[in-house]
Amino acid sequence: xxxxxxxxxxxxxxxxxxxxxxxxxxxxxxxxxxxxxxxxxxxxxxxxxxxxxxxxxxxxxxxxxxxxxxxxxxxxxxxxxxxxxxxxxxxxxxxxxxxxxxxxxxxxxxxxxxxxxxxxxxxxxxxxxxxxxxxxxxxxxxxxxxxxxxxxxxxxxxxxxxxxxxxxxxxxxxxxxxxxxxxxxxxxxxxxxxxxxxxxxxxxxxxxxxxxxxxxxxxxxxxxxxxxxxxxxxxxxxxxxxxxxxxxxx
Amino acid sequence: xxxxxxxxxxxxxxxxxxxxxxxxxxxxxxxxxxxxxxxxxxxxxxxxxxxxxxxxxxxxxxxxxxxxxxxxxxxxxxxxxxxxxxxxxxxxxxxxxxxxxxxxxxxxxxxxxxxxxxxxxxxxxxxxxxxxxxxxxxxxxxxxxxxxxxxxxxxxxxxxxxxxxxxxxxxxxxxxxxxxxxxxxxxxxxxxxxxxxxxxxxxxxxxxxxxxxxxxxxxxxxxxxxxxxxxxxxxxxxxxxxxxxxxxxxxxxxxxxxxxxxxxxxxxxxxxxxxxxxxxxxxxxxxxxxxxxxxxxxxxxxxxxxxxxxxxxxxxxxxxxxxxxxxxxxxxxxxxxxxxxxxxxxxxxxxxxxxxxxxxxxxxxxxxxxxxxxxxxxxxxxxxxxxxxxxxxxxxxxxxxxxxxxxxxxxxxxxxxxxxxxxxxxxx
Numbered sequence: 137x138x139x140x141x142x143x144x145x146x147x148x149x150x151x152x153x154x155x156x157x158x159x160x161x162x163x164x165x166x167x168x169x170x171x172x173x174x175x176x177x178x179x180x181x182x183x184x185x186x187x188x189x190x191x192x193x194x195x196x197x198x199x200x201x202x203x204x205x206x207x208x209x210x211x212x213x214x215x216x217x218x219x220x221x222x223x224x225x226x227x228x229x230x231x232x233x234x235x236x237x238x239x240x241x242x243x244x245x246x247x248x249x250x251x252x253x254x255x256x257x258x259x260x261x262x263x264x265x266x267x268x269x270x271x272x273x274x275x276x277x278x279x280x281x282x283x284x285x286x287x288x289x290x291x292x293x294x295x296x297x298x299x300x301x302x303x304x305x306x307x308x309x310x311x312x313x314x315x316x317x318x319x320x321x322x323x324x325x326x327x328x329x330x331x332x333x334x335x336x337x338x339x340x341x342x343x344x345x346x347x348x349x350x351x352x353x354x355x356x357x358x359x360x361x362x363x364x365x366x367x368x369x370x371x372x373x374x375x376x377x378x379x380x381x382x383x384x385x386x
Numbered sequence: 387x388x389x390x391x392x393x394x395x396x397x398x399x400x401x402x403x404x405x406x407x408x409x410x411x412x413x414x415x416x417x418x419x420x421x422x423x424x425x426x427x428x429x430x431x432x433x434x435x436x437x438x439x440x441x442x443x444x445x446x447x448x449x450x451x452x453x454x455x456x457x458x459x460x461x462x463x464x465x466x467x468x469x470x471x472x473x474x475x476x477x478x479x480x481x482x483x484x485x486x487x488x489x490x491x492x493x494x495x496x497x498x499x500x501x502x503x504x505x506x507x508x509x510x511x512x513x514x515x516x517x518x519x520x521x522x523x524x525x526x527x528x529x530x531x532x533x534x535x536x537x538x539x540x541x542x543x544x545x546x547x548x549x550x551x552x553x554x555x556x557x558x559x560x561x562x563x564x565x566x567x568x569x570x571x572x573x574x575x576x577x578x579x580x581x582x583x584x585x586x587x588x589x590x591x592x593x594x595x596x597x598x599x600x601x602x603x604x605x606x607x608x609x610x611x612x613x614x615x616x617x618x619x620x621x622x623x624x625x626x627x628x629x630x631x632x633x634x635x636x637x638x639x640x641x642x643x644x645x646x647x648x649x650x651x652x653x654x655x656x657x658x659x660x661x662x663x664x665x666x667x668x669x670x671x672x673x674x675x676x677x678x679x680x681x682x683x684x685x686x687x688x689x690x691x692x693x694x695x696x697x698x699x700x701x702x703x704x705x706x707x708x709x710x711x712x713x714x715x716x717x718x719x720x721x722x723x724x725x726x727x728x729x730x731x732x733x734x735x736x737x738x739x740x741x742x743x744x745x746x747x748x749x750x751x752x753x754x755x756x757x758x759x760x761x762x763x764x765x766x767x768x769x770x771x772x773x774x775x776x777x778x779x780x781x782x783x784x785x786x787x788x789x790x791x792x793x794x795x796x797x798x799x800x801x802x803x804x805x806x807x808x809x810x811x812x813x814x
Contacts, residue, residue, distance in 0.1 A: 244739040245749040268433040268443075272488045280487065300418035300425040301526075302487055322421065346484045352393055356400040357446070358436035361645045361659050367439025371432070381490070382434055 137165050139182045144168040146215050146292075147192040149223065152185040153230060154195040162231070166223035203233035203240045210241065213256035213263075216289045225251060262286055263293035269372075270294065271381050272307060274343040279306035281337055283379045285313045294318065295325045347381045354382040395471045396481070402451035402462050403497060405647070406554070406610065407640045411443040411492035411527045413605035414549040423487060424525030426549060431492050444495035444529055445485055449473060449510055453499030457567035459556065459615050461647040462499050475514045479522060486526055493527030493549070494518070504535035512540060515547040527605075534570070534578045541578070542602070545585055550605040550637070553579050558623050562616035565652055582607045583634040606637035613667060614644040614660040615653055620692045621685040624670050628681040631674060641667045666692040673698055676730055677723045695786055700726040703763060704782060710763045711770055714750065715740050727760030747771055759785065 138161050142148035149166065156164045167182075200208050211226055219225075229252045233240040243249045272280035280302070291311055295318040298307065303322070310317045310331060317328045339347075377383035390398075412430025432441035448462075450472035456464045473481075482494045496514060500507050511530060518524040530548035532541060545551055553575055557563045560572050582603070589602035609630065611623060623641075630636040643659035670692060673679040677699070684698050685691070693701045703710065703726050712721055714736055722733040732755045739745060739753055746767045750757060762772040762781055774780055 239742055242738045243742045244735055244753055245743045245745060247752070250752050264429070264431070267427075268431045268489075268492075270489050274488075282489070297425075298489075302423060302489075303418050303421050304423050305487060342484075346488065349393060349396055349481065350485060350488075350490050352397055353400050353445070354434065354436060354442070356397045357404050357442060358438045358440075359404055359645060360438075362438035362440070362643075362661065364439040365437055368435045368437055371435040371439070371441065380434065381488075 137163060137181065139165045139167055140185050141167045141169060141182055142185045143187050145187060146212060147189060148185065148187040149215060149226075150192040150195040151187050153227060154191055154198075155183065155185050156227075164227065166227060168223065199230065199233060202237055204238050207233055207240045210252055210256040213259040213293075214252045216292070217255040217259045218289055219255055222255070225255075259288045259290065260293075262288050263290040265376070266290055266294055267297050269376055269380060270298070270309060271379060272302075273337070273347070273381070274340045276338040276340055279308060281307070282309045284309060284311055285375075285378065286311065289314060289316070291316055291318045291327065295320070295327075299325050347384075351382055351384075390469075390471055392473075392477065395473055396447075398469055398471050399448045399451055399473060400446070402468075402499075403446045403448045403495075405461060405642065405645065406446060406495070406497060407440070407642045408495070408529065408552060408608055408610065408638065409441050409443045409446070410529075410550070410605075410608070410638060413637060414527060416525060416604075419523070419525060422523050422525055423483070424493075426492070426525075426527050433489070433491055443492045444527065445482055445491045445493070446495040446497075447473070447478065447481075449475075449478065449496065449498035449514065450501060451499050452501055454502075455500055455567070455569045457556070457570065458648065458650040458652050459566055459612055459644065463648070466648060475510075475517055478514050479517050482518060483522055483524065486524070491526075493529070495529040497531035498533075500533060504533045505537050505540060508533045508536035508540045508544065512543055512547070515544070519547045529605075532578060532582065534574050536578075538581065541581065542585065545582070545589075545602040546600055548603050550608060551582055551603045552608045552610070553582070554610040555579075555626075556610060556612050557616055558611050558618040558626050559616070562618065566616065579607065579609070579630075579634055579636075583636075587635060606635065608638040608640065609636060610640040610642055612644050613641050613664050614656060619690040620663075620667060620670070621681070621687075621690040623667060624674070624681045624685055627671055628674055639671060641671070662694055663692070666694065666698060670698045678720055679724075697726070699724070700759060700785060704778065704785075707778060707781075711765045711772070712763065713765045713768060714745050715767060725760055725763045727756055727758060727763070732756075 138156075138159070140152040140156055142152040152166050196208060199211070211229065215222060215226060228248050232248055236243070240249065244253060266284060266286055270282045270284060272282045275281045289311070291309060294309060298309070299320060306321060308317050308319045315329070315331050317331045318325050319328055372380075409432070410430055411426070412428055414426040415428045416426045418425035430443060432443050434442045436442060450470070451462045451468070452470045452472070453462045453464055461468070478494070478496070482491075485491045486493065496511055498507055498511055511533070515528055515530060518528065528548045529550045529552065530544050532544060532551050532553050534553055555575055557566060563570060563572050585602050586606055589600065592599035593601060611626070613623065627639040630639055641664050643661050643664035644656060645659045646653065646656055670684050673684060674681065679702070683702060692698050703724070709724070712725060714722065719733055719737050722728055722736055723730065728736070732753065735753045736745065736750070736755065739749065743749065744767060746769070747757070750766055757771065762774070762784065764771060774784065
């Protein structure tokens with residue numbers, strides 16, 4: 137089977153699909169650069185696709201014109217789920233979309249669309265939750281620094297939100313699971329790859345004080361007669377508490 | 387009073403503010419300004435949940451918990467021997483900005499006890515929000531309490547700075563207000579609410595004509611009712627809410643299960659707050675706002691209280707079995723909404739999906755429709771999914787059959803405003 141290798145980014149994936157369409161190939165396999173190559177035997181069938189922004193945008197326009205903006209948004213969110221085999225699923229979805237046209241999104245009862253929709257919704261939901269869960273801390277270097285460990289790769293959905301919101305400070309959101317970070321420098325945000333910490337970040341005195349005030353506010357705000365930790369846990373699962381100041385009891 | 391540290395005062399005032407249930411930060415859509423701080427999202431964003439399972443979206447705080455009034459149900463009533471304190475406008479502004487830039491909160495919910503006079507108190511509140519908006523150029527969400535009886539000029543300024551304004555009715559009837567809050571005749575609450583309603587509406591109209599027209603509380607107004615402190619039945623409460631939604635364009639009515647905060651003789655001694663009743667009232671409230679139900683359909687003289695055994699929609703359906711079952715491939719959207727177990731999102735997805743394919747049981751499941759309750763009330767491709775004859779007593783028994791999942795009561799959504807729901811229903 138023909139294989140296309142791309143750099144693991146969403147744009148790269150669009151370029152790979154675009155190339156595949158140009159080659160007129162139906163059954164293809166898409167390999168992310170970051171995934172270990174399992175195909176030593178068939179190196180000759182492997183095409184490396186370079187990521188090119190214009191090319192990716194061209195593909196987007198083509199798909200939107202054929203299907204719809206919503207259908208493309210679904211594709212984008214689902215891709216970031218990093219679900220196993222997602223590239224194949226999305227390739228099937230894209231081909232279906234190019235064939236059936238604008239009604240793609242309403243074909244919810246079709247398994248090919250439904251599976252993508254489910255993934256897209258779970259990513260969108262997690263991205264929405266993290267717009268609330270991100271906790272910035274002021275570090276000695278003078279910027280706001282937040283750590284997250286989400287299930288899906290949601291940085292590209294979070295960053296534009298915080299660009300709108302915190303425009304007067306330098307900040308960085310660090311996805312520890314993926315060694316990725318979104319960094320904002322007062323004008324624009326950039327995605328940084330392969331970020332590792334060389335030491336633990338030092339927080340400012342003002343930061344310690346502010347975190348303390350928040351913790352005491354958080355504790356006192358609960359009404360004892362309504363105590364309901366199960367309900368709390370349903371909304372803030374334990375796994376997302378690790379980097380939230382109010383759950384930090386150290 | 388000044389000897390207390392900021393932390394101690396924050397604790398006292400958080401304690402005094404926490405019985406206000408509104409936590410919504412939605413309904414306002416404002417982009418950030420370049421280089422500035424703050425934006426608002428129409429869906430609202432919850433930032434964390436406290437140990438009682440309630441969300442924190444806004445820094446909910448009182449300017450002061452001193453109060454000249456002595457309302458029996460209120461933790462801040464003048465006769466209650468609790469420590470009294472205050473924060474300065476500068477302190478509140480700094481807390482808000484510090485918490486906001488760390489993404490702890492969506493904005494500020496500022497309320498206060500009434501000191502000296504309504505006008506004086508309102509002026510104090512306005513000083514804080516003016517400082518936030520003008521000096522700090524804070525562009526995030528602000529929910530501001532309006533002090534009943536304050537001057538129209540002050541109210542107008544308050545609404546220019548705030549996203550949402552609110553006056554709490556607290557008690558659902560004249561009778562109860564007279565008994566428990568003798569300083570606050572009902573008219574002194576409804577009058578200002580009417581005034582807010584017309585200011586909000588006229589600003590909205592003007593904004594339609596010109597995008598430059600000044601906004602007045604773009605996220606509208608809300609109010610709160612205490613449940614269980616007084617003898618009103620659910621019918622009185624839901625009818626009142628319906629009136630508030632229809633006549634005053636209220637965005638939300640919040641229901642607060644009464645938590646005994648005093649041993650006043652005029653109040654009932656409740657072993658625990660009536661949380662289930664509160665939950666049922668929220669369900670009924672949702673049916674009014676998003677499902678096209680009227681209060682008379684849900685409650686009448688023969689049934690003045692909501693059934694605690696099942697949700698109000700199931701209750702309604704059991705009294706109107708003649709409307710069921712409905713065929714999911716044909717029924718109108720409005721009809722689908724009335725099927726127990728089918729919510730706004732499921733109904734929308736059904737309507738969307740049936741354009742391209744015929745829906746059977748399998749398809750419904752794939753769409754995420756929860757059939758546990760719905761199956762008794764629908765046919766899919768003309769096949770009835772309930773498996774029993776659709777009659778009252780049998781169905782009742784089925785629907786009441788104990789849930790195999792233990793302790794389902796613990797899982798009640800006390801605040802049905804889940805974040806993911808909000809985008810669909812436009813819940814504010």
